[in-house]
Amino acid sequence: MKIFFKNYGLLMGLIAILIGIFAIGGIYSRYVTNQHAVLVAEAELSRLEAEQEAARVASYLALFAQGTKVEKYTSETVDKTYNLSGDRGEFSPSIIDSYHIYNGDVEIGVVYVVSSKGHEDGLNIAFAIDIATDTCIGVVVIANAETQTIYSTLTDTWFTQFENFQFDTLSIEIDAVAEATESSKGFEIGLLYAREVYAVEYGFEIPTTNITIVSMTYNYNPDTFANAVFIADVIHGEDNTAVSVYLSRTYDYVGIVGDGVTLTIDEQTVLKTIASASGLVSNKSWFVSYNVDTRVLVMNAKGFKSTPIVVTITLNATLDGIEGIPVITSSETYDENEYGDYAGGPAPEVEYNLINQYLDDGNIVVDGVADATITSNAMKQLIYLLDNFISTLTGDE
Amino acid sequence: MARFANGKAPFLRKTDDLTYGTQVIMRDFLIGLIPLILFAWYKNGIKVYVEGNATLLEMFYPIIFIMLGGLISMVIEGLFFIITDKEVRTLKVMMKKLQLSYAMIPGILLAMILPLYTPIWVLIFGCIMATFVTKLLFGGFGYNIFNPALIGYVAIAFTLMGVINKAGGVLNGSEVLIDAIAGATPLSTLSTTNLLSYQTLVAPYGSLWNFFIGTIPGALAETSALACIISFVWLSARKVIKWFVPVIYIGTVFGLSWLIGIFNGQAGIWFPTFSILSGGLMFGAVFMATEPVTTPKNPLGKIVFALFLGVFTVLFRFIGQYPEGVATSIIFMNIFTMPIDKWTSVIRTQGVTKKTIIKIIILAILIIAIATYALIKANSIYSASIGLPLYIGGWN
Structure with a gap:
């Protein structure tokens, strides 16, 4: 054994060193490579997100004909709850991102990216608002997890209703697509919430009238129930007049129950909105x-x-x-x-x-x-x- | 005042002592590598760690990688000695032989010119090609025809560069996060875009100052022109290298690149500056083109050698598969070291005579022809060509 090591010890030692370098160095090298790969993956993801954000920002800017610059900012937090369609409970939207839009150094608009809910959570919509006219001039859908066969029924034509939508409209109501009522409602909730945040940040006054629903029930009178599905007890006007009114299945004002002071057109419009959002009755x-x-x-x-x-x-x-x-x-x-x-x-x-x-x-x-x-x-x-x-x-x- | 030796000829200088002189040269050569090694460690290890893009273990990788290169070369050479030399049976004898053959230098140089994320087994392969194939099979230290480290590098570049790129390539942990760089070195950007513009070639990496300092993507230890210049001054002062070889080599590349820029609508000095500060030109000029074994011995030969290196480097950058050109031109010129030495020795000793004038003319024509061809090739790449006569353009 001694002679063997004397003859071959050095050779074996060098081979062992080479193998050691190969093995330990290889592990070290692999560790460094793996760490680098993680970094590269993160960098790629970051790059991708930056590209997507840049594309989104460009699409926001494109909505404003005079827009030259976009600046991201953190908007006010506004707590607001809305009824989802189809008796699915309530939902509180939130602002994901917000951007000031400038023409040179003059602010001309704002974009709110609202996280709303259609059939599923994650219906993220950007609402572009012209601050000179208090108008929603367009929307960009950032993400949605809706059932795509249903969501696809929301056509480009349907989306045009968000173009030049005046915020001083007494009652915001989006025309729902029959096959996609939940998604449609999600857009309406988003628009309503964007208006709320806009009102807080830009001092915009949301138009309203003095009308309150006391209660709502179903109309069981065979003579009238075909057109007047609901009966709502309301208080309205400056002197808080109490009156019962008929409402259609889509909450449109039909008429007064019995005698009383009829509602104004503005009150009728607002009543429709608050009745449909009240959740007091179902039109299923x-x-x-x-x-x-x-x-x-x-x-x-x-x-x-x-x-x-x-x-x-x-x-x-x-x-x-x-x-x-x-x-x-x-x-x-x-x-x-x-x-x-x-x-x-x-x-x-x-x-x-x-x-x-x-x-x-x-x-x-x-x-x-x-x-x-x-x-x-x-x-x-x-x-x-x-x-x-x-x-x-x-x-x- | 000139100093004269007294006594009878022949006169021997101290540095002509084979053992003493070579040892001192190699010691000084290794000292000359220190600025580059330290910068490589700073740029690819310490700086990346400080910026939070590497762990402590990763921070030490560059310096360990270079040291491993030297160690692997020593082990390979040690094994060779044990197998081929019966007298090498003890550690002491082996170490003495390794010391005299400067076994670690090819491995160190090879590791310095490889990308940071080169797997260790690839480094071992390169060291085998450098030490065993290029150095030992040719007879060992002093007998090799080609520069061992460059052969190791070229062997890897032609066979395993894909493996290296897959493992991470040249970008360190901080560089990979810079969007503008997008995985490319300056020369590879030039090669892939064929755009001769400052915005494309320099701006993504900051400025030419960054090129000079070396904080740009590239092989582990060859990016810093500043470190190369420090080493150049040291090696020249210590007479380890002839100062004019790197100067002529780099100057030729500078001049030709300037012409290419002018012919293509970029008369600014930025392009020739970019050309000499990119890739491994500085490193190759200081450490490879001056290598005493594989380059001509006499000064005129060194000048001719450096001129050819310059024109070939520019040519290979535009016709070669790889954007670099330095390694291939040096290896290519290694083939002609002996004839250049022979021709230039005659010219040097006999001066300009009828017998030597033809040799001088041939060498001059060769250099000019290759340089012209390099210009034409470059001209064919850049669409903004304006300067060359049509009949030359027709050669493309």
Whole structure:
């Protein structure tokens, strides 16, 4: 062994050193390379974000014909809550970014990037506001997590309503696309919130009138319920006059209940806005007609599809129950994105499921069908109205 | 007052002592490398660490990488001695032989001209090519034809540059964060964009002052012209190198680049300055073109050698696969070291005679022809060509 090491020890030692350099140096080199790769990846991400931000800023600037410069700033925090469409509760939007727009050194506009909510969170919209005219001159959608097949129904034409939208409009209302009501509402919430922040930062006065809703209920009168779906008790005018008014399913003013001082046009406009945002009633289902002679009641429920579910009910002779099984016509489809996991049969299975639960025990508390939530909710509302209508006829209410 | 030796010829200077002289030269040569090594460590390690773009371990990598290059070369040469020389059986004997053959120098030089993120196994490969193939197989120290470090570099550049780029390339942790640089050295920017403009070639890296100081992307230890000049002054003062070789080499590149700039609508001095401060020209001129073994011995030969290096470097920058040109031109000229030495020795000893005038004319024609061709190639690249006669342009 000694001779072996004497002859080959040096050789083996050098080979060991070379292997050591290869192994330990390789680990060291790999460590340095990996650290560098992380840095490069972060730098690339940072570069990408910077490019995206630059593209966004350029798109904001492009909305202002006279704009020459953009300056990012932190806007005021404004707490505001809005009702989401479809009885989905409330939502508080927030400002993600805000930018002053200049022509030279003169500020001519402001851009608020609002995080709103359509069907999903993350509906981020930039609202460009001309401060000389208090006008929203355009929008840029930064990001959205909406169902794209539905979101795509919001066409360029639809977006034109945000161009030159006067903020001194008494009541802001965005025309909703039937297939994309939740996304449409998300834009409306964003615009309303942008106006709130703009009002705080630029001293803009949001126009308003003195009208308050005391309560809202459904109209069960067969003579009027077809056009006047809701009845709202309101206080209005400088002397706080109390009056009950009819409202349509879309919350448009229909008329006064009985006698009283009619509302002004501005009050009617504001009433529509505050009624639709109040969440006091649902317009998911409504009465269409009632024939006293045949005791046939026709009701509609708005599920997922734009065409409503039609439920035809024949009341019994004593008007305290239902005769036979209602006839249901439905074009609901359960294989839409909304119902991706629905495992039952085709329409109107869900509708019958719910109404049969009600017919079984007369209890309006019925169980919804899994993965068909929107249709279920519409039918629950229909059952609620139906039960109340019967109670009204029998004088129980 | 001139000093005269007394006594009978031949006269030997102290530095003519093979052992003593070479040892001193090599010691001074290593000292001359110190400014570049320290700057490489500062630029790629300390500065990046201070800026928060590297860990403590990463900070030491540049200096360790260079030292490893030297160590690997020593180990390879040690192994060679053990295998080929039966007398080398003890550490003491081996170390003595390694000391006399200056085993660490090729590895150190090679590591200095490689990108920072060169994997260690690639460095080992390069050291094998430099030390074993280029130096030892040719007979060892003093017998090699080519510059060992440059052969190692070229072997890597032609085969493994993709691996190096994948591992991180030349940009250190701070440079990679600068958007304007976008992964390129100044010369590679010139090569890829073919835009002869200050805004494209200099502005992304700051100013020409940064080129002079060396805070621009590039190989580990060859970016600082300032450090090269310090080393140049030291080595010239210590008579390790002939001062005129780097001056002529760099001056030729400067002059030709200036002409290229003028022919292409950029008469400013920035382009020739950019040309001499970019890449490894300064490093190559000071440490490679002056290497005593692989370059001509007599002064006229060194001048001719440096002139050819200058024109070839400019030419290779425009016709070569790689944007650098320094390594390939030096290796190429290493082939002609012996004939240049022979021709110029005759000219030097006999002066301008009928016998030597043809040699002088041939050399002059060669230099001018290559320089002209380099100008034409450069001219064909830049669209702003204005200066050359049409019939020359037709050669493109």
